Amino acid sequence: MSGELWAHSVNGFGDRHCLVDHLRGTASLARTYGSVFRAGRLAEGLALLHDVGKGACAWQEGLARAEAGGGRVFDPSGASIDHKIAGVLLAARKARLGPYALAVLGHHGGLPERRALKDALARADGADQARVQEAIRVVAELVPEILDDRSSAVPQWGKSSEHVHVAELLLRMVFSALVDADFLDTETHFMGYLRPEAPRLSSLAEVFRSAREEYLSGREVAPVDEIREDVYRQVIGAAAQPLGIFPFPAPTGAGKTIAAGGFAVEHAARHGLRRVIVAVPYMSITEQNAQVYRRLFGDDHVLEHHSGIDMGSLPPSRRWQRLAAENWDAPVVVTTTVRLFESLFSRKPAAMRKVHRLAGSVIVLDEVQSLPDTMLLPILSALRDLTEHFGSSVLLASATQPEFFALEVFAGLDPRPVVAEPKPLFRRLARVRYEWRCDPKPTLAQVATEMASESSVLAIVNTTGDAAALHREMEAVTDGPVLHLSTRMAGGHRREVLRKVRARLDKGLPVAAVSTQLIEAGVDLDFPVVFRAYAVAEAMQQAAGRCNRNGRLKQGRVVIFDPADASAAGARRVYGAALDTTRACFGPGLALPDDLDALSAYYRARYALKNLEESGPGADIQRDRAAFDFPAVALKFKLIDEFTVPVLVPYGDGTEREQLRALLLRPTGAEPWVFRRIQPYLAALPKRLADKALQEGMAAPLLGDLVEWHGAYDACRGIEFTDPVGEDFVW
Known part of the structure; x- marks a missing residue:
């Protein structure tokens, strides 16, 4: 009889996909994925049940019609045939898996809200009862374990009544394991072979060490190299600590990219972790970091995944990335913060296939100060749960380290700093002096005139309108070319300008550039003088990181100006109340932006003012997560405002x-x-x-x-x- 039940139509070899083989094959893969976070039996059970409804005669006949005429499975009237309800009924009542049955219900269309489970069970007892019971009876004769009670497969920490946000994340994880296993088992049928698993990150430790030595030996020696080496040694030493959340506060130019890679591979080797996932806020830094990591880990091991990568045009040596991008099956993944967290809080199978790969991984969040306050609560909640229940570690890298551990969501957590004494390190790497142009406020024309006296200078302002206005003023008073960067320019145009800036700096040629803040965090540029329009504290310090980055000058100059004729409304819209908190802490007669004590007090005051954990979008999302309302979470979770x-x-x-x-x-x-x-x-x-x-x-x-x-x-x-x-x- 097993030869008469099919899951999928004929492949290129003339074979149909046996339903029993598909259920067991998907279950085996899902168990492997779920075992990484101690939920292998739960993932296996859900996968075993997901397509039981295909055992009904109506669905089998619909598959035959679809195979003959092409298209999807429909009944003779043209209506679709739901094959999920039988598995939902088994998951909820026989397996006694409660809300985890939502994974079966959503394995095609996406995770629904919790009350959809009640509606599905009502259909199973009503209009769809005959077909559901027929499918269960037929498939149970061949796969009797679909009738097993699997309530013991839910880890105690995943009981929704006791640990609601952990349980919600566990449901996301087993859903991810299920849909990835389903995709891969189906793909195996149509392709004729199963993709090999990518190697573990821990196997690349020696590769990284050797490549780092070669990489550093080929670089021009910089005065700050000794400090960077000291930072690297401290970070590698910290890799021996247990799994957890590791703040990595280090000044710009301290070699955080290489040090983070070293921490990740050594930490993985020590604890048997599978991969490193590096998330950065801006495309330019993503591409920059991916290039470094390809040199250190090898082209064959680094997946660069973001909207700027055209998988179809990759060279043959990197074509494997097209498949790996679907589920992040690679030892090293370099992606954007947006893609990482919007996948984690998505509800759609295609986006969530990769989510289970976060378990048993080192997650590196670069430029972590860029995470928006409005989304901090769900992000930090998930990061904590990933480290406490899913076998992951998180590295929080930033020159302007936010005070996350002052928030209630991290209460009781033991931070594991990778730099023992940040303050002396910041003093040693103090390569700039700050100058203030705030009282009286200069006009943009006056700023341009002062900039024109410098051979090489970068200005960073708060809005595209200010950038365009200052650029025009610079053109009026400067003989040489003035370069410009903002998102009013095409992506290729911005990349071309960045290449020109780097080329002129590398050759010691004069260069003047005006940019919005898209250039200020993480971009590897080294200007002798930087002008920065007054902004929040972390933005001003990050801008200073583009000045005298390699320490070749005794001191660089960072000029903070508060322009009289700039767009105050634009700055207010992006920075909000944080700008007021900055003005109370930093400026002439107050602290400098690289004062760590002042920065800590600033973050605490900012979070208290916004009352992040009680109100706002983040708190709303946490309430939706507690209610298992996945569509509401996906709708509300946005790292970038859709304006x-x-x-x-x-x-x-x-x-x-x-x-x-x-x-x-x-x-x-x-x-x-x-x-x-x-x-x-x-x-x-x-x-x-x-x-x-x-x-x-x-x-x-x-x-x-x-x-x-x-x-x-x-x-x-x-x-x-x-x-x-x-x-x-x-x-």
């Missing part, structure tokens, strides 16, 4: 751009690689300005939220569009 619109601009290779544009508009829909390939031609506008541009005929709708720019595109500044309200976009 920007992607804009296709006339930049770069016009032939390729037009070809990609045509592919986007195909009646059959565009393939995913087209959206990735078109990224270098996209800029961004606030939605309000995009709507105004559409109304005035300066832009036209193209596809979904994507619009096409018909106005002028400046060779230096990109889109130039006047904002009559006086507010502006931040980046």
